[in-house]
Structures are given as structure tokens and as C-alpha cells.
Amino acid sequence: MALTGNFAITGTRPVRWYNFAAYGANDIMGAGSMAVISGWVLFFYTTFCGLEAWQAGLIFTVARILDAIASPLIGHISDNMSHTRIGQTIGRRRIFILAAIPLLPSFAIMWVSGQSFWYYLATYVLFELVYAMEIIPYETLAAEMGKDYKTKAKFAGIRILFAQASAILAGFLPGMLIEALGEQSADTFLYMGILFAVLFMVTATLLFLFSWERTPAEVAAIRPDGDKLSLWQAFRALYANLFSTLRIRAFRLHLGMYLGGYISQDVFNAAFTFFVVFALAGTISTASTLLGTMYIVQFVAVMIAITMALRSSPARAYQLAALSFAIGVIVLLAMWSAGVRSGSMLLWVPILFAGLGRGALNFIPWATYNYMADVDELVTGRRREGAFAGVMTFVRKVTQSAAVAGVTAVMSFGGFVSGAQVQSEQAINTLALVLGIGTIAMLIFGVLVSLRFRLNAQTHQVLMTEIDRFKAGGTGTPDAATVAITEDLTGWRHNQLWGRNPLG
Structure with missing residues (x-):
């Protein structure tokens, strides 16, 4: 496929099945890498690398501080590359995807055991920067390639289906490798990293070949040449422009739901493997099987959530999903308290409830995200998909880091000993408290926010008609x-819309 042939008029070029598939498959990297990291990297660092829990948490924190600069900068640059020759030839978004492909093996080198703290810090930071370089432009493409509500919902749905498929692999693969290599072999994680790095390169290549974005002429029509900034002006305006996205009411509420759904899973994932091994008297293989099964249930839940989001309110679907996940966590802890341990068939009950809730919670925020640039366009008269993608990725990484750092700090305070075969009763009780209180508190937060979120198929159609x-x-x-709906979604008075405000 010729590079120049990818430019077409947005909204009139038909989206074929292979465009949906290539777009969705790229989230094998987006969500797959996060599933592997959230499920296994803390356990890998503390079990096979000699790191203390607080050192593992520090790696996450340092990486996020650096990413606080990199992620928004990538989003801002991609929004403004249509004025450059390379942006006009390859695409302002897709050039980043192309450049990231040869750097994706950086994921594999994270999983080499027996290295120093500085090695793990450097390799983790390197992958996070490559991840941002690829995933932020990727997150803009659904809004670039599709215009109507259903097309964007399908993009979100296929993306999350692939994400859950990669999560299933991330759950089961360590257990499969353990059977071949042995319970104590650190090579389990290295081989897993190599396999995923290869998958990342393949799916990123498919995305580049079978995606497109707005033409330079379309971008110029939305944002005239008079808006061009010098490099220094652009850098000075960067954070003001990016965080002006938070002045869009629908986006603020969307972020609240996103954080409630995803941080609850971050806390759960960070504690779950330790909980299975030490509280339920299981093994790495047991944890792998339970995680893999949960991800299978999540895959089914995404398909259910796609239908619910199209036919009903995304907010209502979110509330039901949060309830299901909370039930799963409560039942799991109740069974542990009652003496249920690894090997009991009863453990499949909380795994089922948790998986149903988590799958929907993964899908719904990304389904609603695809409409945020539409709400912003009504306010500003511009398209800023890159800015929204930058903020989303930045917020996701910062909050995930905070969740992991919080879990590791509480674990250390509770008496957890890295590398120990058995943990104290105090350490195990601390794990249970983190798993329960941390997860459910974030779910409650997300539900409270969702009660005010009113973007759905009907209100989105009103929005697009007004644009x-x-x-x-x-x-x-x-x-x-129409006035009431647009004011509720944007957070601005109707007479301030279409650029008649400080954001425009």
C-alpha cells in the first residue's frame, strides 16, 4: 500500500474489516504490555532480581516522572506535524508508529534476571518511552478514521477484544513456560518478553500499513496556517494547551470513570499474584491459571459491554461492571477468610464475577474516549486528538505508577520480605487489605463520577449536528x-462555543 494512498477524506473512506482488525491488533502492545507488567513485573523484580518492594515501586515512579514530559510532548508534536514535509508525506501520527517499530524489542530486555537496580530502571524507562511514542499516535486514529458514533464504538470494541486476548496470553503463558522450564526458572519471564516483543512489532507494522488519518488539507481547514507556532512558542504553550483539555466537562468525567475502572485493576493486579502465592498457598503456575481464566471471562465481558454501550448508556454499563468486579473481590476475600485455599473449585466463582466486571471496565472508557475530540471541537473549533491522547496516556501511567508505588509501600510497611518462601501473618493480612479496600474504594469513586456522565448515542448525534x-x-x-445537551457535555455556555472562549 503506497504511503500517499493512505490519505483520504475522513468520513467518506469506507472502514473495512482489515482496517478494524489492524487497529484492534495494535492493542496487543497497548494493553498486552500493561497486562504483563501489572501482573508479573513486581513479582519478577522481588523474586528473581533481588530488588526490595520499595525499589520496584521507585522504578515505576521515576519512569512516570520522565513520562510526564514525554507523553504530552509526543501528543502535542503529532498534532502540529501536518506543517512538516515528513508529516505531509507519511502522516503526522503514523510517522511515530513507523519509528517505534524497530525499538519495540526493548520490552524483552526488561526481563533479564540477575541485573542491578540501575539496569532495571534504565530498561523500564526505555520501554515506557517507546510505548508512549507508539501508543499516543495510535490512540488518535479511531477519531481520524471514523466519524459516526457506531464506527467509533466498533473501533473501541475490536481494540479491547484484542487487548483481552493479549491479556489471556499474558495470564497463561508464564504457567505454560513454567511447565517446560521449572518453577524457579527466571527464563520463564525472558522468553515471555521475547514473544511479546515480536508480537508488538508485527501488530505495529499492520497498523501502519492499514490505517490512515486526515489529509494535510483537512487539517489545514480545521487549524489554519496562522495558528502555527515556533518551536519555543509551542513548548511554552504545551502544558497550557494540553491541560486545557481538562476544561471540557465530558473529558473530566470520562477521566474520572477511566481512573476508577483502571486504578482499581492496577491495585488488584499488583497484589493478586502475591495474594495467591502467600495467602492462598498457591504457586506461580496457580496464579497464572487464575489470571488467564479471569482474562478469558473479560474477553466475553467485552463483547457483552459492546452491545450494552451501543444500545444503552455507557454510564449504566459502567455501574453494572463496577458492581460485578466488587462482588468478585468481596467473595474472594470472604473465601480466604473462611479457609478456602489454592486448588479449591470455589475460587472460580470470584474469578468469574471479577472478570465480567473488569472486561466491561476496560472497554467502556475507551469507547467514550473516541468522542472526546468531538466535544472539544464544538468548544474550540479545532481537532486536538493528539492532546487528548497525550493526557490520557500520561494520566494512565502516572496513576498506575501511584497505584503500584502505593501497593509496594504498604506491603513493605506491612512486613513483606522480598524473596522469602513464606510471609508473616501480618504481611498476608496487609495484602488482603490492599486487595480489598484499595480496589473497592476506586470502584466507588468511578461509579460516583459515572452518575453525572451523559454522553451516549443520542447526545452524541445532537453534538455532531450542532458541529x-x-x-x-x-x-x-x-x-x-440542543442547548442543554451541548452545555452539559462541554461545560460551557452555548454562546461561548465554536471558539468564542479562551480555549478557542
Whole structure:
């Protein structure tokens, strides 16, 4: 496929099955790498690398501080590369994806055992920067390639289905490798890293070949040449521009739901493997089987959530998902308290409830994210997909780091001893408290936010109709219902929309 042939008029080029598939498959890297890291890297660091829990948490923290600069900068640059020759030839988004492909083996070198703290810090930071370089432009492409509500929902759905498939692999693969290499072999994780690095390169290549974005002419029509900034001006305006996205009401609420759903899973994932091994008297293989089964259930849950999000309210689907996940956590802890241990078939009950909830919680925020640039366009008259992707990725990484750092700090305070075959009763009770209170508190937060989120298929159609009216010159007077809906979604008075505000 010729590079220049990928440029087409957005909204009129048909999205074929292979475009959906290539877009979705790339989340094998996006979510797959995070599933592997959240499920296994803490256990790997503390069991096979000689790191203390607080050192593992520090690696996450340092990486996120550096990413606080890198992720928003990548989003900002990609929004403004349409004025450059390389951006006009290859694409302002897709050039980043192309450049990241040869760097993706950085994921594999994270999993070499027996190295120093500085080695693990450097390799983790390197992969995180490569990850941001690829995933931020990727997250803009659904909004670039699709215009209507259903197409964007399908993009989100296929993406999360691939994400859950990669999570299944991340759950089961260590157990399969353990059977071949032995319970105490650190090579289990190295081989897993190599396999995933190869998958990342393949799926990123497919994404580059079978995706497209807005033409330079379309971008110029949305953002005229007069808006171009010098490099220094752009850098000075970077954070003001990016965090102005937080002045879009729908995006603020979306972030609250996103954080509630994802941080709850971060806390659960960080503690779960330790909980299975030390509280339930299981093994790494047992934890691998339980995680893999949970991810299979999540895969099914995503398909259910796609239907619910299209036919009902995303907020209502989110609330039901949070309830299911909370039930799973409560039942798991109740069984542990009652003496249920590894090997009992009863453990499949909480795994089922947790998986159903987690799958939907993974899908819904990314389904609603694809419409945030539409809400922003009504406010500013511009398309800033890159800015929103940068903030999303930055917030995701910072909060995941905070969750992991918090879990490791509490574990250390509770008496957890790295490398020990058996943990004290105090350490095990601390793990249970982290798993229960941390997870459920974040779910409650997300549900409270979702009660105020009113973007759905009907309100999105009103939004897009109002954008079309402004594009046509703003003739006519919107009815009271349209004014109410647009003001609720944007957080701005109707007479301030379409650039008549400080953001525009």
C-alpha cells in the first residue's frame, strides 16, 4: 500500500474489516504490555532480581516522572506535524508508529534476571518511552478514521477484544513456560518478553500499513496556517494547551470513570499474584491459571459491554461492571477468610464475577474516549486528538505508577520480605487489605463520577449536528434541548462555543 494512498477524506473512506482488525491488533502492545507488567513485573523484580518492594515501586515512579514530559510532548508534536514535509508525506501520527517499530524489542530486555537496580530502571524507562511514542499516535486514529458514533464504538470494541486476548496470553503463558522450564526458572519471564516483543512489532507494522488519518488539507481547514507556532512558542504553550483539555466537562468525567475502572485493576493486579502465592498457598503456575481464566471471562465481558454501550448508556454499563468486579473481590476475600485455599473449585466463582466486571471496565472508557475530540471541537473549533491522547496516556501511567508505588509501600510497611518462601501473618493480612479496600474504594469513586456522565448515542448525534451547523456558518437557532445537551457535555455556555472562549 503506497504511503500517499493512505490519505483520504475522513468520513467518506469506507472502514473495512482489515482496517478494524489492524487497529484492534495494535492493542496487543497497548494493553498486552500493561497486562504483563501489572501482573508479573513486581513479582519478577522481588523474586528473581533481588530488588526490595520499595525499589520496584521507585522504578515505576521515576519512569512516570520522565513520562510526564514525554507523553504530552509526543501528543502535542503529532498534532502540529501536518506543517512538516515528513508529516505531509507519511502522516503526522503514523510517522511515530513507523519509528517505534524497530525499538519495540526493548520490552524483552526488561526481563533479564540477575541485573542491578540501575539496569532495571534504565530498561523500564526505555520501554515506557517507546510505548508512549507508539501508543499516543495510535490512540488518535479511531477519531481520524471514523466519524459516526457506531464506527467509533466498533473501533473501541475490536481494540479491547484484542487487548483481552493479549491479556489471556499474558495470564497463561508464564504457567505454560513454567511447565517446560521449572518453577524457579527466571527464563520463564525472558522468553515471555521475547514473544511479546515480536508480537508488538508485527501488530505495529499492520497498523501502519492499514490505517490512515486526515489529509494535510483537512487539517489545514480545521487549524489554519496562522495558528502555527515556533518551536519555543509551542513548548511554552504545551502544558497550557494540553491541560486545557481538562476544561471540557465530558473529558473530566470520562477521566474520572477511566481512573476508577483502571486504578482499581492496577491495585488488584499488583497484589493478586502475591495474594495467591502467600495467602492462598498457591504457586506461580496457580496464579497464572487464575489470571488467564479471569482474562478469558473479560474477553466475553467485552463483547457483552459492546452491545450494552451501543444500545444503552455507557454510564449504566459502567455501574453494572463496577458492581460485578466488587462482588468478585468481596467473595474472594470472604473465601480466604473462611479457609478456602489454592486448588479449591470455589475460587472460580470470584474469578468469574471479577472478570465480567473488569472486561466491561476496560472497554467502556475507551469507547467514550473516541468522542472526546468531538466535544472539544464544538468548544474550540479545532481537532486536538493528539492532546487528548497525550493526557490520557500520561494520566494512565502516572496513576498506575501511584497505584503500584502505593501497593509496594504498604506491603513493605506491612512486613513483606522480598524473596522469602513464606510471609508473616501480618504481611498476608496487609495484602488482603490492599486487595480489598484499595480496589473497592476506586470502584466507588468511578461509579460516583459515572452518575453525572451523559454522553451516549443520542447526545452524541445532537453534538455532531450542532458541529455541522457551526461549520455551515452557524445559521438558524438551536432548540432548548440542543442547548442543554451541548452545555452539559462541554461545560460551557452555548454562546461561548465554536471558539468564542479562551480555549478557542
